[in-house]
Amino acid sequence: MAILPICHYPDDSVLRQKAKRVSSIDSSIQRLINDMVETMQQANGVGLAAPQIGVSLRLAVLQMPGEEPMAIINPQFVKRSGEQEVTEGCLSIPGYFGQIKRSASVVVKGLDSEGKAIRIKASGLMAEALEHEIDHLNGILYIDHIESQDELHEVEA
Numbered sequence: 457m458a459i460l461p462i463c464h465y466p467d468d469s470v471l472r473q474k475a476k477r478v479s480s481i482d483s484s485i486q487r488l489i490n491d492m493v494e495t496m497q498q499a500n501g502v503g504l505a506a507p508q509i510g511v512s513l514r515l516a517v518l519q520m521p522g523e524e525p526m527a528i529i530n531p532q533f534v535k536r537s538g539e540q541e542v543t544e545g546c547l548s549i550p551g552y553f554g555q556i557k558r559s560a561s562v563v564v565k566g567l568d569s570e571g572k573a574i575r576i577k578a579s580g581l582m583a584e585a586l587e588h589e590i591d592h593l594n595g596i597l598y599i600d601h602i603e604s605q606d607e608l609h610e611v612e613a
């Protein structure tokens with residue numbers, strides 16, 4: 457496994473591209489997933505999308521506190537409902553956090569790291585993380601959802 461360098465806003469255009477679907481889940485994708493999990497854990501993140509490490513593919517890894525890491529490939533929303541106000545950060549925008557609105561609950565379908573169809577029903581932090589990571593696959597960053605600059609804050613050292 458390997459720790460991969462994370463692309464930082466605004467210096468990498470891959471972050472702003474719409475990523476391509478993963479067409480086959482082979483050993484190189486599985487290696488990428490393992491490396492992304494290690495990179496996410498080392499950075500203390502709850503999620504990491506492939507464009508953040510410079511790979512324009514529809515693939516993300518997630519890990520909720522106290523749970524096992526998981527991968528989702530070619531994710532799609534089945535349903536999004538309600539609203540929650542969240543304080544969000546991003547490994548690609550270090551040193552900042554912001555207040556935005558996310559769906560309160562989501563249903564997402566996609567494939568797992570073995571290529572098996574999965575369907576995830578989530579609320580709270582997991583719903584927020586799924587929306588955040590799927591946004592990354594579409595070139596969208598959480599700062600795009602901020603309504604005013606007053607809602608973006610610098611982390612105090």
Ligand code: NI
Binds near residue numbers: 546547548592
């Ligand atoms: Ni992010």
